[in-house]
Each structure stands twice: as structure tokens, then as C-alpha cells.
Amino acid sequence: MNMTAKIREIGKQGRGREELLAVLREARESYGCLTPEVIVELAAGLDLPVGEVYGVATFYSFLSTRPKGRNNIRICKSIPCFLKDSQIIIDTVAEAIDIQPGETTADNRFSFELTNCIGACDKAPAMMVNHRVYGGLTPAEIARILAEHK
Amino acid sequence: MPEANIVLKNCGVIDPARLDSYLAEGGFEALEKASGAMTPAEVVAEVKASGLRGRGGAGFPVGLKWGFTRQAPAEIKYVICNADEGEVGTFKDRYILEGDPFGLIEAMAIAGYAVGAGRGFIYLRAEYHFLKDKLAGAITQAKEKGLLGGFEIEIYEGAGAYVCGEEMALMESLEGKRGEVRYKPPFPPSRGLWGQPTVINNVETLMSIPRIIKNGAGWFTAIGTEKSKGSKVFSVSGDVGKPGVYELEMGSPLRELVEDLAQAQDTKAVQMGGATGRLLPGAMLDTSLDFENVLGAGSVIVYNSSRDMVDIVHRNLEFLAEESCGKCAPCREGTQLMVVVFKRILAGKAKERDIEFLKELATTMSLTSLCGLGQAAPSTLLDSLSHFEDAYRARMKDIAGAVT
Numbered sequence: 001m002n003m004t005a006k007i008r009e010i011g012k013q014g015r016g017r018e019e020l021l022a023v024l025r026e027a028r029e030s031y032g033c034l035t036p037e038v039i040v041e042l043a044a045g046l047d048l049p050v051g052e053v054y055g056v057a058t059f060y061s062f063l064s065t066r067p068k069g070r071n072n073i074r075i076c077k078s079i080p081c082f083l084k085d086s087q088i089i090i091d092t093v094a095e096a097i098d099i100q101p102g103e104t105t106a107d108n109r110f111s112f113e114l115t116n117c118i119g120a121c122d123k124a125p126a127m128m129v130n131h132r133v134y135g136g137l138t139p140a141e142i143a144r145i146l147a148e149h150k
Numbered sequence: 151m152p153e154a155n156i157v158l159k160n161c162g163v164i165d166p167a168r169l170d171s172y173l174a175e176g177g178f179e180a181l182e183k184a185s186g187a188m189t190p191a192e193v194v195a196e197v198k199a200s201g202l203r204g205r206g207g208a209g210f211p212v213g214l215k216w217g218f219t220r221q222a223p224a225e226i227k228y229v230i231c232n233a234d235e236g237e238v239g240t241f242k243d244r245y246i247l248e249g250d251p252f253g254l255i256e257a258m259a260i261a262g263y264a265v266g267a268g269r270g271f272i273y274l275r276a277e278y279h280f281l282k283d284k285l286a287g288a289i290t291q292a293k294e295k296g297l298l299g300g301f302e303i304e305i306y307e308g309a310g311a312y313v314c315g316e317e318m319a320l321m322e323s324l325e326g327k328r329g330e331v332r333y334k335p336p337f338p339p340s341r342g343l344w345g346q347p348t349v350i351n352n353v354e355t356l357m358s359i360p361r362i363i364k365n366g367a368g369w370f371t372a373i374g375t376e377k378s379k380g381s382k383v384f385s386v387s388g389d390v391g392k393p394g395v396y397e398l399e400m401g402s403p404l405r406e407l408v409e410d411l412a413q414a415q416d417t418k419a420v421q422m423g424g425a426t427g428r429l430l431p432g433a434m435l436d437t438s439l440d441f442e443n444v445l446g447a448g449s450v451i452v453y454n455s456s457r458d459m460v461d462i463v464h465r466n467l468e469f470l471a472e473e474s475c476g477k478c479a480p481c482r483e484g485t486q487l488m489v490v491v492f493k494r495i496l497a498g499k500a501k502e503r504d505i506e507f508l509k510e511l512a513t514t515m516s517l518t519s520l521c522g523l524g525q526a527a528p529s530t531l532l533d534s535l536s537h538f539e540d541a542y543r544a545r546m547k548d549i550a551g552a553v554t
Contacts, residue, residue: 080238
């Protein structure tokens with residue numbers, strides 16, 4: 001079942017409210033980002049006010065209303081990683097893909113952002129690429145890790 | 151005191167992908183005992199007698215919570231496991247979920263039996279997506295073997311929001327809404343998820359349940375201190391030789407955790423309980439770890455003498471300002487304001503009245519914020535002002551008597 005049909009089905013069953021977060025997460029994965037057009041479409045399908053859908057979409061850091069690259073890099077900026085020199089990792093990634101946190105590469109391959117604690121403090125400094133966690137990072141490893149993600 | 155082995159008993163011992171390996175360690179015997187030889191009221195009474203208190207930070211008596219939920223008159227009730235471990239510096243629940251998923255499932259089923267709930271949810275933080283399939287596999291295995299009776303457990307993934315670790319915000323999120331906290335009362339045991347009576351417990355809290363049921367409340371009350379029974383699991387990070395997860399009997403000295411186990415040296419301060427936790431100076435390493443003294447949710451971040459505490463507190467405040475859900479003004483505005491004033495301190499432009507203002511703001515936030523985030527947001531700030539006044543003074547050296 002494609003996304004649109006699935007959403008209509010959920011809307012018809014009146015489960016739009018409880019399924020909203022799950023639907024937004026899935027829409028973010030398949031469309032790359034939750035644009036105003038996507039949000040309007042979801043709201044209509046789920047039979048919910050547009051404002052309600054937009055409100056939820058903008059509350060959570062894993063739901064993006066701005067375009068993202070195919071791979072999303074999240075480097076932890078919280079204290080345990082900061083104590084283990086996360087800034088060097090941030091600088092190394094920024095240099096390797098030539099963008100700053102909050103930006104997306106021109107070829108759409110990577111987005112790059114800083115995030116709050118990802119629960120990998122025992123392996124600080126740590127980062128996530130998509131859903132995978134990489135810990136105990138050193139600048140030397142960054143190129144190899146980035147090469148894993150096309 | 152030696153390391154305890156209650157909550158983490160099976161971690162690293164069993165194969166978390168295989169149910170038979172959990173069964174070989176006596177797994178599901180507690181659920182069998184509870185549902186076979188005890189009435190739901192007896193299970194609640196046993197948990198009450200054990201003195202077990204919530205490990206998520208607040209320390210509420212678990213048996214009391216279960217008792218209220220059991221007595222609430224409703225057809226439909228829920229059990230929620232809070233696996234939204236987002237506190238800065240915590241990763242112990244990740245370790246438990248990775249190492250002993252069956253223990254958690256068994257505990258949730260016992261809770262369901264005790265309070266009369268047929269459905270349970272594990273609210274898993276988005277950052278732990280990589281654990282979802284392993285957890286789901288464990289649930290499927292237990293279900294196929296018929297071990298859960300009719301109890302259904304679903305995994306619900308968060309989408310990245312620290313505040314969703316707060317129980318009311320978590321339930322809003324589970325209902326598909328913005329994770330904003332609710333006014334209390336009503337509390338979850340009377341009106342929780344979708345307005346139904348709900349038991350919500352942290353991962354670590356639930357992990358003690360099978361051991362209590364199997365060994366009896368008397369066994370559990372023999373461990374720990376008068377008001378803090380059992381063990382506590384800590385996540386230690388920062389300036390230590392061996393960061394990691396450690397379980398200690400309640401009442402153990404902080405020094406044992408930080409110096410003996412995690413091998414810290416030259417400790418200037420320890421932050422207990424994450425961004426909303428306490429900041430203890432190195433001179434207080436003999437403090438005992440229990441509800442009577444200092445505990446938090448188990449995040450332990452160690453700072454050595456090279457660290458600037460003003461910088462550390464600033465980072466805590468920036469984190470909280472970002473993660474405030476925005477529902478109540480004292481927290482939404484207060485966390486932002488604290489960052490603004492801190493920028494002035496860092497720029498060397500602060501005046502004495504700025505410190506006075508921070509203290510007054512801290513009092514207002516503690517008294518009037520809706521949930522723990524805003525209430526405890528100023529705690530590292532206040533602790534740093536009492537223990538590391540010099541660090542502030544150094545930043546304000548041009549102003550005579552800047553910190554009072």
C-alpha cells in the first residue's frame with residue numbers, strides 16, 4: 001500500500017490522532033522532509049487540522065520541515081561529548097563535506113546538524129549517521145565513516 | 151561495598167536474542183509465581199512491602215503507584231515503560247535494553263497482572279531506534295511461547311524530544327501530540343494515557359520487579375538504606391578512566407563509584423542527575439548515593455580540575471532552553487533568560503545585580519514551573535554559585551564584590 005492510500009485508511013478509521021506521530025515519522029523518511037505541501041496532504045488524509053499536524057511536525061527534532069540530504073549526520077554537542085573534544089569532530093566533519101551545521105551539501109548527499117545527548121556518553125565523542133551510532137570517534141575515522149554513506 | 155547485581159543480573163550473562171537463554175537463568179519464574187500463586191492485590195502488597203521507589207529521578211514509591219492504579223475503577227488500564235532515556239549523560243537504560251530485554255517484558259507483564267492492564271507500551275527514544283528490532287524480537291518470542299498470557303506489549307518510538315521523558319509529556323506524545331506536559335492532578339494512576347488509569351515506570355525501576363517477586367520483599371529490604379531499598383544503576387562519563395554502567399547498593403559512597411570503579415583522578419566536581427541535577431564539589435565525594443542524599447536518574451558526569459564550571463553550567467542552561475516544551479511561561483521564558491544573562495557573564499560584562507536576578511529567577515522557576523524540567527532547571531546554576539563562586543568572580547573581576 002502506498003503512503004497516500006495508507007494515510008486515507010488511517011483517516012477513515014478515525015485513528016489519525018493517535019497515529020499522527022508515526023505517520024509523520026514515516027512521511028519524513030519517504031519524502032525527505034515535511035514541506036507545507038506534505039503537511040496539508042497529511043492533514044486532509046488524516047482528517048486533522050493543518051495547524052495540529054504542523055504543530056507536531058515542528059515539535060520533534062527527528063521530524064524536519066526543511067529539506068534534508070539523503071544521509072543525516074547528527075553530532076552530539078552535550079557535555080559528556082564536549083569533554084571528549086567533540087568540537088574537533090564537528091570541525092573535521094564540517095571540513096570533509098564543506099558545510100556548516102544546519103546545512104545540506106549541494107549534491108544532497110549529506111545534511112549535518114548538532115544534537116543533544118544521544119545516550120552514547122560511554123563512547124564519547126559520538127555521532128549518528130541516520131539511525132546508526134558511531135562512538136569513540138577520532139578525526140582520522142571520519143572519512144571512512146562518511147564513505148559508508150552514499 | 152561491592153558492586154550490586156540485581157538490575158543488571160542478566161546483562162552480559164544471557165544471549166539477549168534468545169528466550170531460552172533467559173529461561174535458563176530462571177526467567178519468567180517471577181511472572182509464573184505472580185499470576186499462578188498470588189492475587190493481583192498480593193503482588194501490589196509485595197511491591198509495596200519491598201519499598202521500591204522509582205529510578206527515573208523522582209523516587210515515588212512504586213507499590214503506591216500500582217495500588218492507586220489497581221483501585222482506579224476502569225475497564226481499560228495501561229502499563230507504560232519509560233524508555234525515553236534523554237537525560238544528559240545517561241545510557242544505562244540503553245545498556246539494560248540491549249542486555250536483558252526479556253527481563254523488562256516479564257516485569258511489564260507482572261505490572262499488567264497486578265493493576266489489571268491488558269496492554270503495555272514501551273516508549274523508546276528515537277535515538278535508540280537501533281534497539282527496536284531486538285526488543286520487538288524479544289516480545290514476539292515471549293508471546294509465541296505463550297508466556298505473556300493475553301498481555302500485549304507494543305513499542306512506540308519517540309521523535310526526538312528530551313521533555314518526553316517527563317511522564318505527562320510522554321503520554322501526550324504517545325497519543326500522537328506535541329510532547330507538552332499536562333497539569334497535575336489528575337495523576338496517571340487515575341487519568342493517564344487516553345484518560346485511562348496508567349502505571350508508568352522507568353526501565354530500571356521495572357527491572358527490580360521480577361527479583362522482588364521471586365525472592366520476596368524481605369530479601370529486597372535487606373539491601374540498601376532505611377529509605378532507599380535495593381540498588382541503583384549509574385552511567386558514568388566525563389573525566390574518568392573507565393566510563394560505563396555500574397550498579398551499586400543504595401547507600402554506597404559516591405567516591406567508590408567515581409574513583410574506585412570509574413577511575414577518576416583529580417576530581418573538581420561531579421554532576422549527578424544530568425542537566426536538571428546537582429553539582430557536587432570534589433570535597434563531597436563521601437556523600438552516599440541514596441534518596442536521602444543524592445541520586446538523580448543515574449547520570450554521573452565527572453569534571454577534573456581543568457574544567458571551568460561557569461562554562462559547564464552555561465552548556466546545561468543552553469540545553470534546557472532548547473528542550474523546554476514551551477507550555478508554561480516560567481520555564482519557556484526563564485530558561486531563555488538564564489542563557490541571556492550567562493552570555494553576559496561569559497563576556498565579562500555581568501554585574502552583581504545579574505547574579506541577584508538569576509537567583510530570583512531560579513526561585514520563581516522552581517516554584518511555578520509545571521514540571522521537573524523548569525522546576526529543576528536552575529539547580530546546577532545554584533549549586534555552582536554556592537560551591538564555585540570563585541569561577542564567577544574570576545569572570546567578573548573588575549566588579550568589586552560581584553558575587554554575594
